Amino acid sequence: MREPRGAGHNEYEFPPLGLLHYLLITLRLGRHFKGEFRLTKLGAELALLPGSLFAELVPFFVLQIDHASYARFEDRPIGKCDVWMNVINVEADHGTTERKLFAAFYCDEYDWDNAGWREMAAFSSCVLRLLEWAGLLVQTQVGREGRNMHNEFKTSLWRSALKLDTDDMLRSVILQ
Numbered sequence: 001m002r003e004p005r006g007a008g009h010n011e012y013e014f015p016p017l018g019l020l021h022y023l024l025i026t027l028r029l030g031r032h033f034k035g036e037f038r039l040t041k042l043g044a045e046l047a048l049l050p051g052s053l054f055a056e057l058v059p060f061f062v063l064q065i066d067h068a069s070y071a072r073f074e075d076r077p078i079g080k081c082d083v084w085m086n087v088i089n090v091e092a093d094h095g096t097t098e099r100k101l102f103a104a105f106y107c108d109e110y111d112w113d114n115a116g117w118r119e120m121a122a123f124s125s126c127v128l129r130l131l132e133w134a135g136l137l138v139q140t141q142v143g144r145e146g147r148n149m150h151n152e153f154k155t156s157l158w159r160s161a162l163k164l165d166t167d168d169m170l171r172s173v174i175l176q
Contacts, residue, residue, distance in 0.1 A: 016133055019065065023057055054161065058134045065130075077123040079105060084127050086166040089154070092137065093170050098124060098150035128152060136162070 021037075024030035029043030039047060046053040063081055084105070091104050102123050131137040136158040141148045 019061070019133075022065075023061060027056060027060060029056070058136075058161075062130060062134055077105075077119070077126050079127075085162070086164050088127075088131070088137070088152075089158075089162070089164045089166045090169050092152050092154050095151055095153045098128060098139070098152055101128070101152060124150075 021030075024039075024043065028040055029046060030037055030039050032038075046056060087104055088101060091101055099120070102120050105123070106119060128137060128139070132139055136155055138153050138155050140151045140153070142151060143149075
């Protein structure tokens with residue numbers, strides 16, 4: 001595909017596109033050739049195999065990328081991806097709020113409207129957003145009392161693609 005005039009200069013304004021470009025180049029799934037961006041042979045093969053493409057891209061994206069580097073602030077949450085994933089696996093199994101997920105790791109008193117908003121923003125952009133972009137979480141917004149509450153739910157992709165240490169802690173929902 002041919003890049004439009006001026007393309008590439010604004011990719012930092014569109015983090016998912018900039019990240020996708022970086023991932024394709026780094027994993028050698030795409031390259032620039034004579035003013036065009038083309039898939040490599042491996043990239044073209046994986047484009048026909050969505051499950052294999054997911055297995056190639058998402059672990060690198062989730063585990064190897066410094067997600068704080070494209071956040072609005074240079075703050076980064078304290079923690080490790082394996083811990084975040086295992087706790088989110090249990091806490092968001094049937095849905096939870098962004099604030100409750102944050103409280104499960106850090107401080108119960110922090111919220112968007114008090115001194116803890118920067119820490120919540122770092123957690124949201126460096127942990128939750130990347131899992132949403134990977135298709136593992138989905139966020140919904142509900143307006144309550146004049147403000148939005150963000151709810152986080154695991155997707156069916158999370159359930160089918162991940163095997164985590166906390167899987168045995170999950171509870172089934174009984175419908176009556």
